[in-house]
Amino acid sequence: MKPIDPGLLTGLPSKPSLLGSRCTACGEHFFPVQKGCANCSSDDLQTVDLGSRGTLWTWTVQRFAPKPPYLGDPNSFEAYGVGYVEMPSGVKVESRLLGLGEDDWTIGMAMQLELEPVVVQGGATDLVTYAFRALRKECCND
Amino acid sequence: MTDVAIIGVGLHPFGRTPDRSGLDQGVYAVREALKDAGIQWKDVQVAYGGSMDGGDAEAIVNQLGLTSLQFTNIWNGCATGGSSLSAAHNAIKAGAADIALAVGFDKHSPGAFNPDPASLGLPAWYGETGMMLTPQFFAMKLQRYMHEHAISVETLSLVAEKAFHNGSLNPGAWRRHALSREDIASSPMVCDPLRKYMFCSPAEGGAALILCRGDIARRYTTKPVWLKAAVVRGRHYGSFEVYSPCIARELAPSATVTAARDAFELAGIGPGDVDVLQLQDTESGAEIMHMAENGFCEHGEQEHLIRSGVTAIGGAMPVNTDGGCLANGEPIGASGLRQIYEICIQLRGQAGKRQVPNNPQVGYTHVYGAPGVSGVTVLQR
Ligand SMILES: [Zn+2]
Numbered sequence: 001m002k003p004i005d006p007g008l009l010t011g012l013p014s015k016p017s018l019l020g021s022r023c024t025a026c027g028e029h030f031f032p033v034q035k036g037c038a039n040c041s042s043d044d045l046q047t048v049d050l051g052s053r054g055t056l057w058t059w060t061v062q063r064f065a066p067k068p069p070y071l072g073d074p075n076s077f078e079a080y081g082v083g084y085v086e087m088p089s090g091v092k093v094e095s096r097l098l099g100l101g102e103d104d105w106t107i108g109m110a111m112q113l114e115l116e117p118v119v120v121q122g123g124a125t126d127l128v129t130y131a132f133r134a135l136r137k138e139c140c141n142d
Numbered sequence: 143m144t145d146v147a148i149i150g151v152g153l154h155p156f157g158r159t160p161d162r163s164g165l166d167q168g169v170y171a172v173r174e175a176l177k178d179a180g181i182q183w184k185d186v187q188v189a190y191g192g193s194m195d196g197g198d199a200e201a202i203v204n205q206l207g208l209t210s211l212q213f214t215n216i217w218n219g220c221a222t223g224g225s226s227l228s229a230a231h232n233a234i235k236a237g238a239a240d241i242a243l244a245v246g247f248d249k250h251s252p253g254a255f256n257p258d259p260a261s262l263g264l265p266a267w268y269g270e271t272g273m274m275l276t277p278q279f280f281a282m283k284l285q286r287y288m289h290e291h292a293i294s295v296e297t298l299s300l301v302a303e304k305a306f307h308n309g310s311l312n313p314g315a316w317r318r319h320a321l322s323r324e325d326i327a328s329s330p331m332v333c334d335p336l337r338k339y340m341f342c343s344p345a346e347g348g349a350a351l352i353l354c355r356g357d358i359a360r361r362y363t364t365k366p367v368w369l370k371a372a373v374v375r376g377r378h379y380g381s382f383e384v385y386s387p388c389i390a391r392e393l394a395p396s397a398t399v400t401a402a403r404d405a406f407e408l409a410g411i412g413p414g415d416v417d418v419l420q421l422q423d424t425e426s427g428a429e430i431m432h433m434a435e436n437g438f439c440e441h442g443e444q445e446h447l448i449r450s451g452v453t454a455i456g457g458a459m460p461v462n463t464d465g466g467c468l469a470n471g472e473p474i475g476a477s478g479l480r481q482i483y484e485i486c487i488q489l490r491g492q493a494g495k496r497q498v499p500n501n502p503q504v505g506y507t508h509v510y511g512a513p514g515v516s517g518v519t520v521l522q523r
Contacts, residue, residue: 004267004270004271005265005266005267008267020388028390028391029391030388031387031388032265032387032388038379038390039379039380039390057286057389058282058283058285058286058289059282059285059334060278060281060282060285060333060334060335060336061331061333061334062272062275062277062278062333063330063331063332063333063334064254064332066254066256066272066275067253067254067256068256069256069258069259069266069269069270069274070256070269070270070271070272071270071271072272080272082272082273082278082282083282084282084389089391090390090391090392091388091389091390091391092388092389092390093387093388094273094386094387094388094389095273096271096272096273107285107286107289118270118271129267129271
């Protein structure tokens, strides 16, 4: 199992969490890791753990097969959710959403990060990416 | 300050023209604009143009004539046309030319655009995992907006119904068949809450405008249209724009808000003075959000305004009288200039069946493109 980008995640494989940047000058957070601050122009950014839980800020469903560079096979395309999840720092990260047809996505609902296998043309790989799913109350004690 | 007038406009019909290249559609539009202005190609002193899939805009000189004019290729996503116009406007203001051309054309294959993430400074995985699609952005911005400002799903259908009705009155439009709100509301879902007939499609077409120094405009036309302001603005930190893997903690107004405010200030004209307008309607929700972002109403008022017909051709605030992007499709290089073409035709009283009946004096255009560029103009008869 390998993340689709080495700089995307930490805590693999059991406690995956998103990596991002925090500007040491103004305190703003970014995703993914950045080299310069879009707020104050500083180039002094530190890589930080953005966490693995947040709340759904907005969402949609991708119902047609994207063209490349999307890696999936258009012939076996299945619709998937996309949304922005607001993390504890306040930054909203764009993510694929898991649970289409099972969960009714509503703005403000609690979301939990999971790993999702990356499906490519020609079958499965050992690549994973991040995705969020609605947090089930019974799933977690912490 | 030098005034700038539009003295000639030309359009190659939007839609699908299998036998004509994008470049040829651009040449066609320029020849129409030259004819409209009553000038020759050799009279044009500086040109700005753009195309995404039709080749370098400059290549039109091979057909129009090699006159050694400075021709600058412009690329600014869907705001390419607005950016070309802004550059032409500035060249005249700066005294660098008396007569300038802004031209755009394109010829896209069907289906949503699929840019290379690296070309926008974004990581490869963003495209590979299927998150770099403009329809998703429009849908997610709209979903949040509907949540905050109580816009109903039915209003999305009303905007599309108006667009296709206006398109049916426009012989130059691509989609000239009116669709009922029921047809629209029952079309397949594409990116929730947006359905097939609520989206515009990539298409083909060309548009050209001839600009000239104000004090000589009446040599060429009895009906100059004054370009009171042409402003292009980019992203703010915190604004929610297309192709953004993250959005800042605190939201800021979009590029459109700043572009509109600055343009009205430069023009000395307010939104209440505008008689006919064009707002980027890549999908029907965009038209709704852009009404407020451009200053024409408060957030949330659209629901009532659209239902009461205010944005229809006979209403007090006619929006997208030619059918907009929904009925014309979007050839990226040409789309922003098509908006200005339509306003010029309306201000001259030449819009035929789709002419607004309020004897318009002031018009407005707004184009929005990736990765968050907004171009607006204020036009006066
Ligand atoms: Zn900073």
